[in-house]
Amino acid sequence: MKASQKILALNAFDAARPGELPPETQALVKRRQQSFGPTSVLFHEKPLHVVSADGVWLQEADGSRYLDVYNNVPSVGHCNPRVAQAVSRQIATLNVHTRYLYDIVHDYADRLLATFPEGLDKIAFTCTGSESNDVALRLATIATGKRGFVVTDNAYHGNTTAVAEVSPSSRPGKPLSPHVRVVPAPIGGAEVGAKLEADVKAAIASLEKDGHGFAGFLVDTIFSSDGVAADPAGFLKGAVDATHAAGGLFIADEVQPGFGRTGAGMWGFQRHGVLPDVVTMGKPMGNGIPIGGVVSRLDLMQGFADSVGYFNTFGGNPVASAAGLAVLAEIEERGLVANAADVGGYMMARLGALMQRHEAVGAVRGAGLYLGVEFVSDRDAMTPAPEIASHIINALRDRHILIGAAGRYGNVLKIRPPLIFGRDHADLLVETLDASLTQL
Amino acid sequence: MKASQKILALNAFDAARPGELPPETQALVKRRQQSFGPTSVLFHEKPLHVVSADGVWLQEADGSRYLDVYNNVPSVGHCNPRVAQAVSRQIATLNVHTRYLYDIVHDYADRLLATFPEGLDKIAFTCTGSESNDVALRLATIATGKRGFVVTDNAYHGNTTAVAEVSPSSRPGKPLSPHVRVVPAPIGGAEVGAKLEADVKAAIASLEKDGHGFAGFLVDTIFSSDGVAADPAGFLKGAVDATHAAGGLFIADEVQPGFGRTGAGMWGFQRHGVLPDVVTMGKPMGNGIPIGGVVSRLDLMQGFADSVGYFNTFGGNPVASAAGLAVLAEIEERGLVANAADVGGYMMARLGALMQRHEAVGAVRGAGLYLGVEFVSDRDAMTPAPEIASHIINALRDRHILIGAAGRYGNVLKIRPPLIFGRDHADLLVETLDASLTQL
Numbered sequence: 001m002k003a004s005q006k007i008l009a010l011n012a013f014d015a016a017r018p019g020e021l022p023p024e025t026q027a028l029v030k031r032r033q034q035s036f037g038p039t040s041v042l043f044h045e046k047p048l049h050v051v052s053a054d055g056v057w058l059q060e061a062d063g064s065r066y067l068d069v070y071n072n073v074p075s076v077g078h079c080n081p082r083v084a085q086a087v088s089r090q091i092a093t094l095n096v097h098t099r100y101l102y103d104i105v106h107d108y109a110d111r112l113l114a115t116f117p118e119g120l121d122k123i124a125f126t127c128t129g130s131e132s133n134d135v136a137l138r139l140a141t142i143a144t145g146k147r148g149f150v151v152t153d154n155a156y157h158g159n160t161t162a163v164a165e166v167s168p169s170s171r172p173g174k175p176l177s178p179h180v181r182v183v184p185a186p187i188g189g190a191e192v193g194a195k196l197e198a199d200v201k202a203a204i205a206s207l208e209k210d211g212h213g214f215a216g217f218l219v220d221t222i223f224s225s226d227g228v229a230a231d232p233a234g235f236l237k238g239a240v241d242a243t244h245a246a247g248g249l250f251i252a253d254e255v256q257p258g259f260g261r262t263g264a265g266m267w268g269f270q271r272h273g274v275l276p277d278v279v280t281m282g283k284p285m286g287n288g289i290p291i292g293g294v295v296s297r298l299d300l301m302q303g304f305a306d307s308v309g310y311f312n313t314f315g316g317n318p319v320a321s322a323a324g325l326a327v328l329a330e331i332e333e334r335g336l337v338a339n340a341a342d343v344g345g346y347m348m349a350r351l352g353a354l355m356q357r358h359e360a361v362g363a364v365r366g367a368g369l370y371l372g373v374e375f376v377s378d379r380d381a382m383t384p385a386p387e388i389a390s391h392i393i394n395a396l397r398d399r400h401i402l403i404g405a406a407g408r409y410g411n412v413l414k415i416r417p418p419l420i421f422g423r424d425h426a427d428l429l430v431e432t433l434d435a436s437l438t439q440l
Numbered sequence: 441m442k443a444s445q446k447i448l449a450l451n452a453f454d455a456a457r458p459g460e461l462p463p464e465t466q467a468l469v470k471r472r473q474q475s476f477g478p479t480s481v482l483f484h485e486k487p488l489h490v491v492s493a494d495g496v497w498l499q500e501a502d503g504s505r506y507l508d509v510y511n512n513v514p515s516v517g518h519c520n521p522r523v524a525q526a527v528s529r530q531i532a533t534l535n536v537h538t539r540y541l542y543d544i545v546h547d548y549a550d551r552l553l554a555t556f557p558e559g560l561d562k563i564a565f566t567c568t569g570s571e572s573n574d575v576a577l578r579l580a581t582i583a584t585g586k587r588g589f590v591v592t593d594n595a596y597h598g599n600t601t602a603v604a605e606v607s608p609s610s611r612p613g614k615p616l617s618p619h620v621r622v623v624p625a626p627i628g629g630a631e632v633g634a635k636l637e638a639d640v641k642a643a644i645a646s647l648e649k650d651g652h653g654f655a656g657f658l659v660d661t662i663f664s665s666d667g668v669a670a671d672p673a674g675f676l677k678g679a680v681d682a683t684h685a686a687g688g689l690f691i692a693d694e695v696q697p698g699f700g701r702t703g704a705g706m707w708g709f710q711r712h713g714v715l716p717d718v719v720t721m722g723k724p725m726g727n728g729i730p731i732g733g734v735v736s737r738l739d740l741m742q743g744f745a746d747s748v749g750y751f752n753t754f755g756g757n758p759v760a761s762a763a764g765l766a767v768l769a770e771i772e773e774r775g776l777v778a779n780a781a782d783v784g785g786y787m788m789a790r791l792g793a794l795m796q797r798h799e800a801v802g803a804v805r806g807a808g809l810y811l812g813v814e815f816v817s818d819r820d821a822m823t824p825a826p827e828i829a830s831h832i833i834n835a836l837r838d839r840h841i842l843i844g845a846a847g848r849y850g851n852v853l854k855i856r857p858p859l860i861f862g863r864d865h866a867d868l869l870v871e872t873l874d875a876s877l878t879q880l
Contacts, residue, residue, distance in 0.1 A: 035549040037562040038745035088528035095728040109475040161602035288535040290730040290754040305478035314730040
């Protein structure tokens, strides 16, 4: 569990206020407790009981609507009609695995690969971002013959055994695996790129000293679970150069920033002017139909195929491909990358203005429609205030806005709505946040 | 890659006979080579170019239809209308993650858990069988504090880094990971249960001697990639008792045998009168919509949740749940478990009769709609004849029947059609196989 999730989930069942929930919802929580048990992770002190969704809105049985500022999976909008129609048509026509030939997976693969820089021209489909990162780690260990990875210190890259080892946020308070080194998230100041480069170099040296060797540097290019890090654009360059100089691979985890979210192109790494060796994708790829992917070069894919012999039963199946194609079409035809830049920029300016009125807002940062609002109890010391984040999340929920938190201390409000978010939605969020902060 | 897959894929691109393929198919193979590259796995010397599917049939652009005796994912039939309608309705209504409350995942969880024996009453949803087994391994290592696993010697349990380590069929010719011990597949003879028990005990002793300790015994309860092992029913009992006596968990991988395929109930372990500690599911669960699951007890799930903090973004989402519910409804209302027993029994008798006419058929075995036909070059010595299997697979493809092979030597024809397979389909398969064997 990410630290941020942990904070939100503290309540789960125990601390929920069941007396305040409608009887049907209380009954559902009881059923959930019986079947999901301890693996349940439920948001909000007063969990939402949703029955439908549309665009940027989720709806409860009584008709109340909630503005969705949390969900990056339905990036082209909840229940997007084009995706729904494409999936409905395809599931009634053909849905098999890729050991037979069919057209749609190649229509999709070609269109998706066309969004990547030259050289990144091979794809393997998976079902989830976790599966994608699990493959990426093996691409790197096979290519380098080394085991060691460098990640940021509150990174989250997924939930498989191997990927959880390079996800420090999943193991709060536990020692890292011996082959993993962390560097601080690159947050704050113009010198952040030079610091990251130096930190990565030191981490590589440590891995080499301890005999693990260096396989790769793996980052989410918007640093989601680290609390969002975006500026100055280009800060990844030195660390990526150092990675390559040391013989390692640079793996760009685009599960969160990818598919246009940062507003500066399809992929988060493009903001930094760097060329990854491996790119991984997941969450928004199929707008909720499980699909993930790994894009890399021929030489790396060849080494992987020779060594592992990978096959993914559902990966790239016709229904997943249909969803993926519809998502790309929506992003392109509706100009959602430009929308992310426009609305994100507008919202960041308005959020920034809140700093003048609210001491609790220590920083506002991000790119496109991935923004972070950092809460602090002391702005000079930048003392993390997760209790404010937790309070605001539940206060916004009571005012019908859904939002979450991220960061090592769970004190960064995480703004990552569907990409169809408009300026009017941004206004509603900023004004409601303003009011909630005033009532702190 | 499974040995069996390797044989079928030998051709992949290089050995395909492109001159014989229609021009559109040749063009598609070329595009595939460009985008998938070396990770492509393609069936048949002359790959199938499918455009639609229906029930037990796949169809090419020219209208030719192929009887599907291979695919266990679309277990309630290709493009099953109930599943298609359920998914189409749900994807237009609501599709989010399980951190909010919604009804359909609990309708599904409750209905699914009702098919399990008492005590196995907690579920965690994933997206794939691989993710499920990846979780199961951690349930066992956390509960026991040990690392060692025992599996069969040509087992396949999935494609993540951790699961590939307990999948010897994915690593032909490579040494096993130090914490893994294999036992021969329990094929042949009334004493197979006693032999398996002794083998498992020896494997446990070896793990303990080498300091790994024993975490669990993991088997596919129909032993798919080992070449199918079903009789005598109950043969797992001694090995499971030995597992428990040694403090390990018994993990039943029901990704292939589950959901009624063996004809003796919903789960393959039920044929053996054993109670697993953990059950994993995947492939047919959503009839092609990616969904998987792990079922276990409260104490084991608690340990896992405390230690790992697992969350799966797509796992159990409303669309996946809708597909899963529709699959259960089809299995129950159309009596597909009974159909698997009936058609499977009928087909096994007819296949058995082929042994009298064809020396190449060394054995016929299995349960329900998971049957194996073992090809040998010398029936007394039972010398494996993978070349016959490979020839028959391509000969059947030329006669419009799709089938694959399994087993350590790739010499076992693997019969696992959709569960709606009828006696008439069985007749067509047996008679076409008979004719192909006659022409050997």
